[in-house]
Amino acid sequence: MSWEDKVRKVIPYVPGEQPVGKVIKLNTNENPYPPSPKVAQVLKEYDIDDLRKYPDIYGGELRDKLSERYGLDKDRVFVGVGSDDVLATAFLAFFDSDSPVIFPDITYSFYDVWAQLYRIPYRVIPLNDDFRINREDYVTQNGGIVIPNPNAPTGVEKSVEDLEYIISNNPDSVVIIDEAYIDFGGRSVVPLTDKYENLLVVQTFSKSRSLAGGRIGMAFGSKKLIGYLNDVKFSINSYTMNRLTVAAGVAALEDEEYFEETVGKVIATRQRSAIRLRELGFEFPESSTNFIFARHKSVPAEEIFSALKKEGIYVRWWNKPRINDHLRISIGTDEEMDAMFGFLADFLNR
């Protein structure tokens, strides 16, 4: 017997590489544009005396602004340290049963990590061959449902109608719709939280609001659902949202114009990139996100991945069944994408 026998053994999530130095970073779905200049303004004027005091346990002004922006009462809004924090807390709070939680086989690779960590039984449901979710597969006994929409890393969006079909057929489970990428052209199910008490919708500031380094995620749901989520959150860490992040988040949220402008630019570059990628021999489903999940017709993904990396261009590749022939390419600036296309044009015509 040793102290190590009492340690919880886990296989942690492996995030995308964070290389330093001058590289083109298209591997972690970050926004290529900086956050709103209003964020810099707020930091310049920040009264640091506030930092000596604990922050608001609900996320303070940030929750207030989210409540306004999304038109939901404050007690239907939850704020966390990135959507990973929100999702991890939701897994712990809502999936406390013996039935398996269900989610797609090809999806955000943190879901099974949380399930294993908290010893939640789970079952993955294969996507169709064209990477689509079949809604009937989710009308089955379960301990909870998680569906990312659009899905990652596929980029494929599911219709609100299909999602409502799944939600309405599962009144006895909490259904989590993970909308990390929704702002890049997708249709949100946030309005359905008025109707379904068991629906939790999770979003983030990391992608569309250029604040991956700020760590802000949020969830919307019924008052009752958010109440349960808060109970668990307050059983882990009362004060998760630091005052600086709250101030930065509020500033970003208030600059709606900048938000629309930068999101618009990412979507335009995505459309341009889709054309160019097809010309280069890639195939992929239509993306509703800030990345494209593509397979080359003749050259193996791993080979392209390694060649790009050598060139200082980072994209994401997983050595996993069903997707090891794909690359997930985040949408950068036009210049970054052109640099990649320039290299690929040479490389693929060897």
Next chain:
Amino acid sequence: MSWEDKVRKVIPYVPGEQPVGKVIKLNTNENPYPPSPKVAQVLKEYDIDDLRKYPDIYGGELRDKLSERYGLDKDRVFVGVGSDDVLATAFLAFFDSDSPVIFPDITYSFYDVWAQLYRIPYRVIPLNDDFRINREDYVTQNGGIVIPNPNAPTGVEKSVEDLEYIISNNPDSVVIIDEAYIDFGGRSVVPLTDKYENLLVVQTFSKSRSLAGGRIGMAFGSKKLIGYLNDVKFSINSYTMNRLTVAAGVAALEDEEYFEETVGKVIATRQRSAIRLRELGFEFPESSTNFIFARHKSVPAEEIFSALKKEGIYVRWWNKPRINDHLRISIGTDEEMDAMFGFLADFLNR
């Protein structure tokens, strides 16, 4: 059957009130002095373009500086969102056995909340009547040990020798020493982490570094222990430490002179306050922290608590067995303490 049957039911931790407006706030052990002016400087000059990128998964420069400051290799340092985040993660990581985790009956009231949340069996060990820990009580079969030193809310410090006695007699459990208040005159056991692989020492920026609103906690231990802690952390949320907090924390940590000055002022005010409180008829053990845990000889604590609150002076009172005759009074500025003493002099001489 309803979705609510699948929800994890918990009784969350209740933090001290965070009143707004002009009050004297001596209820949550915050530092009365602002953080180092270097923190303001760093925010003024902060390049917000960085915020679009995910932060370092280990806490980046903040971990590097902590490693320097405390003279431990980087892989022996862990950084989290306040010491609550660090402790919650440590509970989940290290107390995965059927034997009960042990900690004092009068102590930080989050310990039993975490144990309940993660379904960790636990047993509380009564302090002596003078609120002291009897070291022999901790030489017993257990699934882990948590000892805050100095203890809160008592303020009482245990000697390094006694703690080493407990640690050396428990090689088969992880022993957590929670040093949230150590900088106010206590002797740290961080050096013992060189010798005991199973010792985790937890500290925070919330008290002595005036950054409760910044959310920074840290842990020190052996490379192996910190490795296990990271595995669990990376199974919950890879990116907990946002870039702004990291920058603020580094600036605070670098200003050693300011740190010593403000800590010195708090200690001086504590000594002054101890004299004044005794004159007013209070009794208490010697405090090694930034608060005093005091009992009045004739007037019930609840009565004093309510009268102070009415006056806009917030201290902490728990309606719990053994301590409901005590008040925990955080050390404020001399002016804040004098305002309280002025009121108490009147009130207690009714």
